[in-house]
Amino acid sequence: MTNLATNLTNTAAKYPDQDALRINGQGVTYAQLHGMAAKLAGALRAHGVEPGDRVAIILPNVPAFPVVYWGILLAGGIVVPMNPLLKAGEIDYFFTDSGAKIAFVWPDFVPEATKGAENSGTRIVECGPMGPAPGTFEGGEPIVEPHDRADDDTAVLLYTSGTTGRPKGAELTHSNVHLNAMRSAQVIQQITPDDVVMGCLPLFHVFGLVVGLNAATVAGAKLALIPRFDPAAAIEVIEKERVTIMQGVPTMYAAILNHPSSDGMDASSLRTCASGGSAMPLEVMRSFEEKFGCMILEGYGLSETSPVASFNMPTMERKPGTIGVAIPGCEMKCVDLDGNEVPVGEVGEIAIRGDNVMKGYWNKPEATAEAIPDGWFRTGDLATMDAEGYFTIVDRKKDMILRGGMNVYPREVEECIYAHPDVLEVAVVGMPDELLGEQVGAAVALREGSTATPEDIIEFAKERIAAYKYPRTVWVVPELPKGPSGKILRREVHRPTEG
Structure with missing residues (x-):
């Protein structure tokens, strides 16, 4: 039986005094993070949350997010990460669709979340930087060992931004997230306990959650958090925390590159930068690498693929402008409208199969069947593949x-x-x-x-x-x-x- 939270308990046992999180110059060790998460898991159980129940998180990148995230998983619950900027009507849809029993919410967002919870009856728990405010969410014995879950039980319900219609909840299993985090840590970024990973991607977003938080936890590395991305804050964190691995979307790299205070930045600690989310303009990649003396590795993935599907691996030839090759455990091909593979170099839709592909869309069997008609997930992205298996995104099918x-x-x-x-x-x-x-x-x-x-x-x-x-x-x-x-x-x- 595998519960994703085993990654936290293993790392806390192995590196109890290592900082798991860094924020504003303060550290939270793995032992402390495990202790706070176990206490929260016990309180969840005392407040009626059973294994398989959904619990929402509406928090910025503060230590409370990992505390609540691991707490829900220790208790055997399903995590529903939500964008803090959602409005009441959208929150109502997420709460009602997922059936979330409880939502942990940052003070600024409590009024909107409270309005959004009127129909679903979801209980709103206000959180400070480290978790629920003292005395607000107590009770139960700490759950120190993860509750048994099966590999294909849902661990995270990630709502994909619906370009058409309502967002759909992608069901990522314990196995999906564990394997993707492990490969992100070992194969793609080669993270060690000595690394400091820059957590400027929002943790409610699949890239920040899996490639950032989960991969850092698997490796026993530090995650340096920025509550909300801002280039000046990012530059300061890179210098002060001696960040070795940065993860971001192209606009973040461009914002740092073009910020006046980046001219004098000491970026000597930066080793690897991972980029995803959208295509990295070659001009930005070149300028960033030249200015800061590091390497940007571009990859590709979606919420439905937990997220990483392909990457320019550090151990292989890097081809700038491509999204690299399929990662271990994942297959990719370009197909035509009928699902037939197109010849090398021709444009087709990326189809993905592997242990990173979601279980399906929450309570939407028709949408699941449409997205995965033959065991291959259709991404809606058009690309070409070269003779060595490197993919180049051409565009979104609908763009x-x-x-x-x-x-x-x-x-x-x-x-x-x-x-x-x-x-x-x-x-x-x-x-x-x-x-x-x-x-x-x-x-x-x-x-x-x-x-x-x-x-x-x-x-x-x-x-x-x-x-x-x-x-x-x-x-x-x-x-x-x-x-x-x-x-x-x-x-x-x-x-x-x-x-």
């Missing part, structure tokens, strides 16, 4: 622009525009066009003090890519809309209406 019968992949156009020295961020989107069906448009955020005009950028792209690909319309925005992990949200980019 592809069909201009006069020609396929335009926004990512390719974005890569071209990122090479312009004045461009900080760009998102390329399709715009309705009476003649061609769709036309290419680009929203651009410029660097401070830059003088480039939309016409300059159109001209720049026109000289570098095929005539059917370059944007006919460019508009400048102060910043681009981003999701909870800092990923640019193309679907929320709209051309300003002409006044």
Whole structure:
């Protein structure tokens, strides 16, 4: 029997005095983390939470998050991590759909969560930095040893951001998360107990939760937390905590790179940087590595694949611009609309099979059957695979622009525009066009003090890519809309209406 929390109990037994967490210069050891989580697990049981019950977490990156997370798992419960910025209506849906009995909530979000809990009757427990406020959630004997769970019991219910319709709860099992965390620690990042992992990705997001918190725990490393990502805070943490491994989405790397205080940053401790969540612009990768003397390894995954599916492994040739090769225990291929594998070098949808693929969508058998029609999970991402098994993402299936019968992949156009020295961020989107069906448009955020005009950028792209690909319309925005992990949200980019 495997309970994911065994990783915590094993590491706490092996390295009791090692810091598990670092925040604001303070440390929490593995022994302390285990003790607080065991106490919380006992209180959960005393308050009626049985194995298999769902418990929600609405917390920023503070020690309370790992305390509650491990506590729920020790008690045999299912963790439902939620974005703290959700509104009452959205919270109501998550609580009702998951049947969460209790939610642990940061003080700032209690009013919204309380409103959101009216229909479901979910109990709201307010938390401070280290867990529930003293005296608010007590009782029961500490549960020191993890409650028995089977490999394929659900450990985490992760709601995927629904681009269409309501979010769906991806059921990740104890085995899914354990194996992915282990491979993230050992194969991908080669984490040791001497490492300091930068926890700037939100822990409610699958990347931060599994590749950050769970992988650091498996390895007995320190996780340096930043409550909410901010480039100045990240720079300070890298220096003060001597961070060796950073994990982030491309916008985080760009924000650090372009921040004035990064010029004098002592980044000598940085060894490996893992990037995922969206495609890393080559220009950002090159500049970051040159400036800080470290290596960025790009990978790929989704909530439904726990999350890592492929990576540029440190032990293999790195191919910048690719998402690497399938990780151990996972198979990937590119398929056509009928599910047939396409030839090497041709564009197809990525399909994934392996021990990282979720059990299914919570209470949604039809959606599960549609996503995994033949044992292979369909990702909705278009890519090519080269002869050595390296995948290159071309785009999201639904983001592809069909201009006069020609396929335009926004990512390719974005890569071209990122090479312009004045461009900080760009998102390329399709715009309705009476003649061609769709036309290419680009929203651009410029660097401070830059003088480039939309016409300059159109001209720049026109000289570098095929005539059917370059944007006919460019508009400048102060910043681009981003999701909870800092990923640019193309679907929320709209051309300003002409006044």
